[in-house]
Amino acid sequence: MNEQVYKMNLIETFNLVHIFECGQCFRWNIESDKSYTGVFKNNVLNVKIDGNQIVFKGICENDIKETVTEYFDLKRDYEKIKRDLSKIDEPLKNSIKYGSGIRLLNQDLWETIISFIISANNNIPRIKGIIERMSKQYGKPINWQNKTYYTFPEAKELSKASVEDLRKLGLGFRDQRVYETTKLILTKQVDLNELLKQKESKKIKETLLTLPGVGPKVADCIMLFSTLKCLDVFPVDVWVRRVMNELYFKLPEETSLKREQIEKLAREKYGSLAGLAQQYLFYWKRDA
DNA sequence: ACTCAGGTATTAC
DNA sequence: GTAATACCTGAG
Numbered sequence: 001m002n003e004q005v006y007k008m009n010l011i012e013t014f015n016l017v018h019i020f021e022c023g024q025c026f027r028w029n030i031e032s033d034k035s036y037t038g039v040f041k042n043n044v045l046n047v048k049i050d051g052n053q054i055v056f057k058g059i060c061e062n063d064i065k066e067t068v069t070e071y072f073d074l075k076r077d078y079e080k081i082k083r084d085l086s087k088i089d090e091p092l093k094n095s096i097k098y099g100s101g102i103r104l105l106n107q108d109l110w111e112t113i114i115s116f117i118i119s120a121n122n123n124i125p126r127i128k129g130i131i132e133r134m135s136k137q138y139g140k141p142i143n144w145q146n147k148t149y150y151t152f153p154e155a156k157e158l159s160k161a162s163v164e165d166l167r168k169l170g171l172g173f174r175d176q177r178v179y180e181t182t183k184l185i186l187t188k189q190v191d192l193n194e195l196l197k198q199k200e201s202k203k204i205k206e207t208l209l210t211l212p213g214v215g216p217k218v219a220d221c222i223m224l225f226s227t228l229k230c231l232d233v234f235p236v237d238v239w240v241r242r243v244m245n246e247l248y249f250k251l252p253e254e255t256s257l258k259r260e261q262i263e264k265l266a267r268e269k270y271g272s273l274a275g276l277a278q279q280y281l282f283y284w285k286r287d288a
Numbered sequence: 289a290c291t292c293a294g295g296t297a298t299t300a301c
Numbered sequence: 302g303t304a305a306t307a308c309c310t311g312a313g
Contacts, residue, residue: 120293120294122293122309124293124294125312171310172308172309172310173310174309216296217296218294235294237295258303
């Protein structure tokens with residue numbers, strides 16, 4: 001496959017650091033020139049800000065313009081979203097200013113499921129390492145600019161790994177969960193294509209929760225960061241718990257509120273855009 | 289040696 | 302139902 005290039009004018013809501021370091025993805029890495037290179041589907045792409053242009057370059061299975069338009073969620077009006085959310089309150093407004101270039105990627109559903117099962121009680125460097133080793137072992141190679149990259153393995157490819165194989169890759173106690181979930185998806189006991197047709201986020205979540213290793217937080221991340229794009233979910237992790245605690249409950253540090261209380265407040269306050277609000281707050285607080 | 293990291297599953301009141 | 306507890310791993 002040949003290299004393709006696509007350039008577009010830089011827009012306000014597009015910042016590489018904000019997009020790739022906000023915790024939604026694990027396979028994008030910064031280069032010495034501040035550009036980022038990553039693998040998604042059967043594509044290897046480098047994204048670089050060059051003056052007032054965004055330059056997408058790499059090996060792309062289909063038309064690069066269409067591919068990045070979909071993947072980087074370029075058709076959604078983030079300026080309007082930011083305007084609407086900024087009206088809600090001052091802290092949210094500040095967090096939006098801080099993460100002004102965030103966009104939610106449309107990532108492959110299967111890859112997102114496995115990645116976030118691995119993320120449980122884990123840290124980012126280790127999560128990234130595990131996913132790289134998995135891809136190298138079970139994915140397909142793509143060569144570009146004298147380097148070999150590896151696609152994230154499809155369910156069929158990953159199903160070749162035994163629980164023991166997964167443990168060797170460093171999955172730890174998540175090995176069994178990934179193994180079982182892979183089987184359920186491969187045999188279509190959980191049909192991802194059907195799930196993508198489903199409209200109600202409540203039903204989608206119900207189905208995701210049947211997968212081993214998928215609890216409420218991981219389910220929300222999958223719904224927000226994959227092509228499911230349920231913008232109304234509000235993943236509650238340790239950082240968001242902290243931020244909400246401080247901003248709205250004014251309780252002493254590290255007081256544990258129930259997930260339900262936080263979700264309820266988020267629904268009431270942020271409504272159908274709760275997921276975006278979560279990202280701005282998360283990115284703001286975690287960096288602070 | 290010991291704590292911690294984008295939680296979940298299991299077991300105990 | 303709601304509250305503790307165990308759980309791989311490796312970096313600090």
